[in-house]
Structures are given as structure tokens and as C-alpha cells.
Amino acid sequence: MNFFKRLFKIGEAQANSALDSIEDPIKLTEQGIRDMKGDLTKSLESLAQVKALAIRAKNETEEFAAKAEDYQQKAMLILKKAQSGDVKPEEADRLAKEALVKKEEATAQETRSKADADKFDNSVAQLERNVQEVKQNISKWENELKTLKARVKVSNATKNLNKQMAEIDSSSTVSMLERMKEKVQQDEALAEAYGDIADSGRTIDDEIDKALDTKNISADDSLAKLKEQMGLGGDKS
Template identity: 30%
Template structure:
């Protein structure tokens, strides 16, 4: 194995181990979603009280305005009857109610501004949660692929480190085995000289037999 191959395996192995130590980003997304949803629910519960207070104070304003109308009618009747003192009394009371209405309307305006901000912030947070949930699907697939790729790289790195082979060395051993087998084959070839002697010997024996047959 070359120096650069060994170096590549070392770097790959360290990279894979480093990835294993990284906190699971999908769990981080889940945690972020949960925290935002909890914040949304709490914000809605907390704002419900003063949103309800707005409705209550608006009811109070309507009630007081009805009283103001009654005092205005009383002022007109008192003046028509020539009772200016009574008209003045009714007027002073009406002014008190006017001030109360003004104070309530200021409070309502403040509460409504706060409620509107809360609604805007909650809507923004809900939008963010929706985007996180959409993004989670994509990131989950990408993270799973990265983990699988890292595991494959780690397996291949271990294989390269533990079972590296040299094809040239193996080929040389195969060639040596072939040469040895060829050498053994040479010993198996027939001895032509021995075959010739045996053949001649057989023929000689046949000639002698023929000669002996003449004397039979």
C-alpha cells in the first residue's frame, strides 16, 4: 500500500469517527420544534387573559356610554325645566364618566397593541415551526445517507488495512506453481529409447521362435 493510500485511510477513518461524535442534528431539530411549540402554547395561554380583559373593558365602556347618554338626556330635561343646578350636577357626573371612558379606551388600546404583537410573534413562530418540520424530512434523509456512507467508508477502510493483497505477488506464486506442475509433467513423458529397445527385443524373440520351429 502506498503512503498516500495509507494516509487516505487514516483520514477517512478519523473523519468517520468524528462524525459519530457529532450530536444528532435531527434530534436537535425535534428539540427546537418542541421548544417553539411549547412557547407558542404558553404565549397563547398567557395572552388569553389580557385578550379576555380587552373584551371585558370594552363591555365596561359600552355600559358607561349608556349611562353618559342617560345623563345627557337628564341635562337636557333639567335645562328645559329651568333647573340649572340639577343640570350642572348631571354634567359633572357625565364628565366623570367621560374621563373613565377615556381611561378605559387608553387601557384597551395598550392591551390591543400588546395582543397584536403577541399574535404577530406567535404567527412568526408557527411559520418557523412549519418550515422546520418541512426541512426535517429533507435533512433526515441527507443525514441518514451521510451516516450510511460513513459506515461503508469505515468498513472499506478496515478491509484495506486488514486484508491488503498484492496481485503481483499472487501472480508470481501462480506462475511458480505452473512451472512446478510443468516440471512434473516432464517426468511423465515416455522414454523413447526404452520403447525402441523393448520393441526390438520383442522382434528378436519372435525370430528365435521361428528358427526353433524349423526343428520341430
Template identity: 25%
Template sequence: MGILSRFKDIMSSNINALLDTMEDPSKIIDQYLRDLESDLGKVKAETAAVMAEETRAKRELDECSAEVQRMQDYAEKAVKAGNDDDARQFLSKKKLQTDQETSLKHIYEAAAGNAAKMRQMHDKLVADIGSLNARKDSVKAKIAVAKTQERINQMGSSVAGVQGTMSAFDKMEAKADRLLDQANAMTELNESAAKDDVGDLAKKYDTMQTVDVEDELAALKAKLGE
């Protein structure tokens, strides 16, 4: 029954507190579960053996009790038949069987107590393993989310770098726009200056044309004697 001592800590352990102190929950939970599964196999084997002892003790007790009753029945039949000597023999055998029955009752009660403890331990261990399995999935899910968040943060840093590059590009584009606007303005100014030159030239000829008309008018008047 050394296994009872071995699993005493398991029966009284606080698994939630154990999980909370884990540095690497995922790996430690897997290892702890492997250990518990191994222990569960031993507990099952020991529980089966103890339950077999209980069954055997119960069977021996029942057989002894049946024999006590059988001797009682034979003693009654012997008395009815007027055979007191036979009745004494049956009652003597009954007494021996009754003493044996008392001893077997103690053995059975002890075996039943051990079997109850082992069943309790087995059920507790199964429940603890189920609890750990449920928490294991939760812990691993949290770890997966944390790793995903870490990757997102890393990508966020990369995107931030791209944003910086975009900002520099925007500045370069703005500078190019200013240069283009300046060039367009200069072109416009040059075109305006060219138009002004032509205008001055046209005025020169306009003046000449006006002089020609006046001369022609004077000549016409002279011709007409005006």
C-alpha cells in the first residue's frame, strides 16, 4: 500500500496554484500531465488489486456466513429428529464458523476501507487530469495569442518604418511640386515679356501707319486745292 503514501500529495495538492507558478506553462503542463498519466496507470492497477482483495474478502465472509446458517439449519433438523448428539456437533461447528465469521468481517471491513480510499484517489486523480487538460488548452491558446500579438507588434514597427519613408517621399514630392510651380511661373513671365515686346514693335508700325495716312491726307488736300 506504499502507493497510498505516494499519492497523498496529489490528493492534497492545489493544482491551480501550481499552474500559476509555472515559468513555461505550456511545456511544464505537458510534462506534468505525462507524469500524472503514468501515475494514473499505477493507481488504476493498485485500485484494481485492492478492489479484488475486497471482493475476495466479501466472498469468504459470505461463504462463512452461509456455513453458519447451514450448521444452524442442520442443528434444528437434528433436534426435531430427536438426535441431540448430532445437534451438538452441528452447533459446535457453527460456533467455530461464527468465530471465523467475526474475523472475516474485520478483514472485509479493512479491505473495503482500502478499496474506498483507492477509488477516491483514482477519481480525484482523474478529475485533476481533466482539469489540467482543460486549463492546458486555455494556457496554450493564451500563449498562441501572445505570440501572434508579438508578431503584429513587430509588423507594426515595420509599418511605422514605411510610414517614415512615406513621409520623406511626401516631402520630396512637395518640393518637386514647388519647383514645377516655380518653373511654370517663370515660363508664364517669359511669355508675358515676349508679348510686351511684340506690342511695342506693333506700336512702332502703328505710328508709322498714322504718319503715312496724314501724309496721304495732306497730299489729297493739295491736289483738290483745299
């Protein structure tokens, strides 16, 4: 398949720019497969024709063999009739010779037909090998085409992704991240400052009450006084 040798050379020559020119090898491969399918159709037609010739030659061989045998039997019957007196010896010899001549002619035709049949059989075998090879090549290249198309999709996706990544301004992205980081730090510091201001607004009494938890102490005293008024004093021993 010289076509595919040329196809591979084209692929090697375009290796450095495969992403940009990958469609051309695909089109060439598709055309090559179409050509092989056309060759397969022609090979099948030729195979059918040669098979028909082989069948015909075999049939003729059998027919000539049957004729030769028939003339042989006729010659023998004529000679027997001469012995029985049904046919004159001279006439019997003449007719028997004619029958044997016909037998030889049929035998010669049988030999030629047998040679033709053998030749056609060899041609059929060769054509069948060619057909099988073309079928295998078609199957092989259809699989290769599927793989090539899949590689195109992956290559295009990778190319587009890399292009997008290349178009991103890395310096502006880093700058934006730095500004965001600075703002977060500023907000954290501001929150801490507001906390300090809130703590600084408390009086000393607030700090003392917070430390002693005066609300709970006052509530305990009030509860004790209420129990005393109601005569509900504590446990007496």
C-alpha cells in the first residue's frame, strides 16, 4: 500500500505542527479507506467471475470425460456386434475407429479443461487471499482513523486549555490576591481595634462587678431575706 507509506511520510514531516494540520491526515486516511473499499468491490467482482470460470471448466472436464468413456463403450459394442454377425467386420472396424477418434478428441478436450480448471483454481485462491488482505487493511485503517480522530479531540481540548492558561495575566492575578490578603488583614486589625475600644469604655465599677458577679450575689441575698420573711428559714439541727 504505497498510499499509506506516503501518508506516514506526510505525518512525519508535519510532526512539529500536528495540532494545526491534523485534519489533513484524517482526510487522507478517509480517502484511502474509500479507495480500499473500491478495490475490495472490484476484487470481489473479479473473484466471482474467476470462480464462475473455474466451475465451468470443471463441469466441461466432467462432460468430456463422460464423452470419452461413452465413445469407448460404443467402440466396444460395435466390435461385439461384428463378432455376433450383426455388423460386417469391415463396417465394424470403420465405425469403431471413428468412435475411438472421437474418444481421443474428448480426452484431449478433457485434458485442456482440467488444465484450465487448475489454473482458475489457483487464480481463485490468489484472489481470495487478496480480498482477505484488503478486508484486514480496511478494518485496520478504520481503527486507526478512530484513534486519530480521538487524538484530534484531545489535542484540540489541550490546545484550547493551554491557550486560555497562556492568556491569563499572572502578574495581575498575583496582585489581586495580594490586595485581597491586605484587605483581610486590615479587617482583622480593625475588628481587634473595636474590641479594644469596647473594653476601654468600661468603668472600674463595671470591672469589679464583672469580677464579683454582683448580680448573682444580690439575687442570693434577696432570696435569703424572702425566706426569712416567710418563716422559711434554713434547716435546723
